[in-house]
Amino acid sequence: MLKIKNLHVKINENDKEVIKGLNLTIPDGEVHVIMGPNGTGKSTLSQTIMGSPKYRITNGDIIFNHTKLNDLATDERARLGLFIGMQYPTEISGVKNVDFIHAAMNAIKPDNQKVSVLEFMQRLDTVMDFLDITEDYTNRYLNEGFSGGEKKRNEILQMMMIQPKLAILDEIDSGLDIDALKVVSKGINEMRDNNFSSLIITHYDRILKYVRPDVVHVMMDGRVVTSGDYHLAEQLEAGGYANLRDLLGIDAKLVDD
Amino acid sequence: MIIIDDSIKNLNDNYQYGFKDNFNPLYSTGDGLNEDIIREISAHKNEPEWMLKIRLKAFKIYKKLPMPDFGPDLSDLDLNKIRYFQRASDHVSRNWDDVPDQIKNTFEKIGVPEAERKYLAGAEAQYESEAVYANIKKEFKEMGIIFSDTDTALREHPDLVKKHFGKLVTPQMNKFAALNTAVWSGGVFLYVPKGVHAKIPIQAFFRINAGRTGQFERTLIIVDEDASVNYVEGCTAPNYSEDSLHAANVEVFVKKNAFCRYTTIQNWSDNVYSLETKRASADENGTMEWVDGNLGSKVTMKYPSIDLNGPHATGTMLSIAFASNNIYQDTGCIMRHHAPHTSSNVVSKSICKSGGICNYRGTIRMNKEAHYSKSHIECDTIIMDDDSASDTIPHNEINNGDSEVEHEAKVSKISETDLYYLMSRGLSESEATKMIIMGFIEPFSNQLPMEYAVELNKLIDYQMEDSVG
Numbered sequence: 001m002l003k004i005k006n007l008h009v010k011i012n013e014n015d016k017e018v019i020k021g022l023n024l025t026i027p028d029g030e031v032h033v034i035m036g037p038n039g040t041g042k043s044t045l046s047q048t049i050m051g052s053p054k055y056r057i058t059n060g061d062i063i064f065n066h067t068k069l070n071d072l073a074t075d076e077r078a079r080l081g082l083f084i085g086m087q088y089p090t091e092i093s094g095v096k097n098v099d100f101i102h103a104a105m106n107a108i109k110p111d112n113q114k115v116s117v118l119e120f121m122q123r124l125d126t127v128m129d130f131l132d133i134t135e136d137y138t139n140r141y142l143n144e145g146f147s148g149g150e151k152k153r154n155e156i157l158q159m160m161m162i163q164p165k166l167a168i169l170d171e172i173d174s175g176l177d178i179d180a181l182k183v184v185s186k187g188i189n190e191m192r193d194n195n196f197s198s199l200i201i202t203h204y205d206r207i208l209k210y211v212r213p214d215v216v217h218v219m220m221d222g223r224v225v226t227s228g229d230y231h232l233a234e235q236l237e238a239g240g241y242a243n244l245r246d247l248l249g250i251d252a253k254l255v256d257d
Numbered sequence: 258m259i260i261i262d263d264s265i266k267n268l269n270d271n272y273q274y275g276f277k278d279n280f281n282p283l284y285s286t287g288d289g290l291n292e293d294i295i296r297e298i299s300a301h302k303n304e305p306e307w308m309l310k311i312r313l314k315a316f317k318i319y320k321k322l323p324m325p326d327f328g329p330d331l332s333d334l335d336l337n338k339i340r341y342f343q344r345a346s347d348h349v350s351r352n353w354d355d356v357p358d359q360i361k362n363t364f365e366k367i368g369v370p371e372a373e374r375k376y377l378a379g380a381e382a383q384y385e386s387e388a389v390y391a392n393i394k395k396e397f398k399e400m401g402i403i404f405s406d407t408d409t410a411l412r413e414h415p416d417l418v419k420k421h422f423g424k425l426v427t428p429q430m431n432k433f434a435a436l437n438t439a440v441w442s443g444g445v446f447l448y449v450p451k452g453v454h455a456k457i458p459i460q461a462f463f464r465i466n467a468g469r470t471g472q473f474e475r476t477l478i479i480v481d482e483d484a485s486v487n488y489v490e491g492c493t494a495p496n497y498s499e500d501s502l503h504a505a506n507v508e509v510f511v512k513k514n515a516f517c518r519y520t521t522i523q524n525w526s527d528n529v530y531s532l533e534t535k536r537a538s539a540d541e542n543g544t545m546e547w548v549d550g551n552l553g554s555k556v557t558m559k560y561p562s563i564d565l566n567g568p569h570a571t572g573t574m575l576s577i578a579f580a581s582n583n584i585y586q587d588t589g590c591i592m593r594h595h596a597p598h599t600s601s602n603v604v605s606k607s608i609c610k611s612g613g614i615c616n617y618r619g620t621i622r623m624n625k626e627a628h629y630s631k632s633h634i635e636c637d638t639i640i641m642d643d644d645s646a647s648d649t650i651p652h653n654e655i656n657n658g659d660s661e662v663e664h665e666a667k668v669s670k671i672s673e674t675d676l677y678y679l680m681s682r683g684l685s686e687s688e689a690t691k692m693i694i695m696g697f698i699e700p701f702s703n704q705l706p707m708e709y710a711v712e713l714n715k716l717i718d719y720q721m722e723d724s725v726g
């Protein structure tokens with residue numbers, strides 16, 4: 001599904017290299033997790049996969065289902081089946097959540113498969129029920145004034161409506177209460193099948209109790225330094241990053257050092 | 258003696274209405290206009306003597322007043338080439354085939370009903386809805402509402418007209434207000450009697466029969482005590498006109514406890530100078546709202562104003578301006594607080610692209626007596642490319658110690674972060690841009706009657722296409 005080879009990424013604004021030779025492969029139907037200290041480049045990686053104009057690839061390739069993404073525009077990547085649940089979803093005033101989601105669903109569909117208003121509303125109802133989302137919030141402006149948890153839930157709602165092939169979920173679990181965490185996990189699990197993969201970025205192993213990952217990667221200083229199964233997450237939770245770094249004998253600087 | 262309207266003067270510090278010592282009569286009446294023409298207009302309409310006097314006096318003032326020396330360049334406007342008087346029937350001089358394709362395309366794109374197109378393009382005098390018209394007339398008559406063109410009102414209700422005509426928009430306000438007073442023709446007269454709440458049942462009727470704007474139309478609206486009206490004029494469809502100057506005057510009187518919302522959407526063809534003077538007054542506890550959209554023209558200069566004359570009177574100005582392809586929109590508003598506990602609220606949204614210019618130019622004046630009054634002004638502009646420009650020119654004057662004026666202004670480009678978010682869901686750059694622009698003007702479009710909002714969205718959609726498509 002996704003193959004990243006020797007990726008180097010710089011921030012356009014200050015020309016700083018953040019991703020420094022990263023390799024990552026996510027096979028079809030698998031859920032992978034990336035954990036890593038603050039400022040290590042996890043969000044940069046996910047935004048780069050989506051094609052954010054804030055970053056540029058200086059070396060390496062991102063391949064998605066045999067298509068090289070490096071030079072594709074963000075919307076083209078989305079239309080290939082890529083989705084990103086952002087760490088900080090953008091608030092857009094005046095654009096109604098429902099209108100946006102409907103437009104987004106249709107944007108990735110060919111002309112002869114557009115979803116009618118009626119079909120859309122029915123599907124929306126079902127998914128909102130599933131995610132315990134109250135009616136009024138889809139009629140609000142896109143993410144405007146949404147609480148942190150509501151924004152995350154809205155990202156999951158969009159994911160389930162759009163039905164992407166690969167969902168990158170950047171700290172989708174941060175700031176969620178227990179119930180919301182369960183709901184979000186339920187959403188991800190509902191999506192799981194042979195044609196859907198996910199890359200979950202998280203700081204805590206609690207979401208992994210609900211969404212069992214196939215692989216856990218640890219990222220430090222712009223690289224994946226080790227990978228394993230979900231026990232790796234538990235190990236991290238117990239011992240912390242400095243401990244792991246020293247265990248692996250890696251030369252990486254952490255923010256807290 | 259010419260009385261200078263201070264608040265207009267203050268639109269620009271250098272700008273002085275009234276006489277200038279070195280005033281150079283660049284615009285002599287010449288071929289275009291003279292006293293005889295004005296007498297002819299008045300005689301043709303069988304007007305009472307007092308109206309002729311008003312016209313002649315205004316004409317004298319017109320000749321003495323200078324052109325505005327702020328904002329857009331008006332030097333291409335040849336006042337000698339203007340036809341100053343046309344009867345209503347003269348407007349229909351155009352063949353449908355002569356209407357530019359661009360205008361026809363826009364009708365098509367925004368879905369203007371077939372029946373209205375010819376009318377809007379000036380190729381048909383009467384919109385075929387006489388039956389509807391008759392019904393509404395009857396309904397209005399039963400409620401005591403007077404609704405007619407201003408010429409008819411002058412014949413049928415001379416006292417009512419005389420009492421209000423020119424009491425708000427005086428010829429001294431500016432050169433084009435004076436010109437309109439001298440040569441006005443047509444426009445709408447609307448009187449809503451005490452305690453009557455006028456609902457407008459069919460927007461299309463207003464849109465067509467009242468919306469067809471003459472070159473020098475004169476609109477007079479009186480909303481009597483405890484009455485209310487929601488009046489809509491104009492339309493989002495381009496108003497094709499061969500006349501290069503449109504100088505309308507609009508006066509609205511909102512009496513005690515009354516309410517008036519005056520919604521205008523104008524989309525003149527790109528040869529038109531739209532220089533309007535609109536002024537309203539609100540008495541005690543009255544509410545006046547201007548909802549004003551300006552989309553086309555070559556140059557628009559328009560600063561609707563409200564005099565808050567009675568305690569607890571409220572004034573609102575909600576506007577959008579859209580300037581593309583070298584259009585110059587210089588718009589804003591004037592709020593004059595004359596009484597205690599009055600409040601005003603201004604929301605101005607503008608978008609400029611492809612060389613368009615949008616300025617907000619406004620004055621808030623709190624007089625000495627306007628204790629505990631409040632005003633809030635919010636100006637938001639999106640500049641879509643480097644060829645376009647925008648300026649916010651506010652002027653606040655507070656002459657007492659207990660009133661407040663708040664001003665917020667924001668000029669931005671389409672946010673890259675917003676675009677990225679929408680595009681990450683598969684919307685193309687142009688779809689995402691349109692969506693952001695529609696969202697930006699949503700506070701305006703959600704105040705419009707449904708048909709207008711739908712059309713406005715389509716129109717902006719269409720106009721955006723050439724920039725991002």
Ligand SMILES: Nc1ncnc2c1ncn2[C@@H]1O[C@H](COP(=O)(O)OP(=O)(O)OP(=O)(O)O)[C@@H](O)[C@H]1O
Pocket residue numbers: 011013014018036037038039040041042043044045054087
């Ligand atoms: N647009 C930007 N402008 C400037 N610096 C940036 C930008 N984006 C990222 N950075 C910097 O790049 C580094 C990596 O940031 P990134 O957001 O990818 O970290 P992260 O691993 O997601 O951290 P966290 O766990 O705190 O979310 C940080 O030092 C950050 O300050």
Ligand SMILES: [Mg+2]
Pocket residue numbers: 042043044087170
């Ligand atoms: Mg992050």
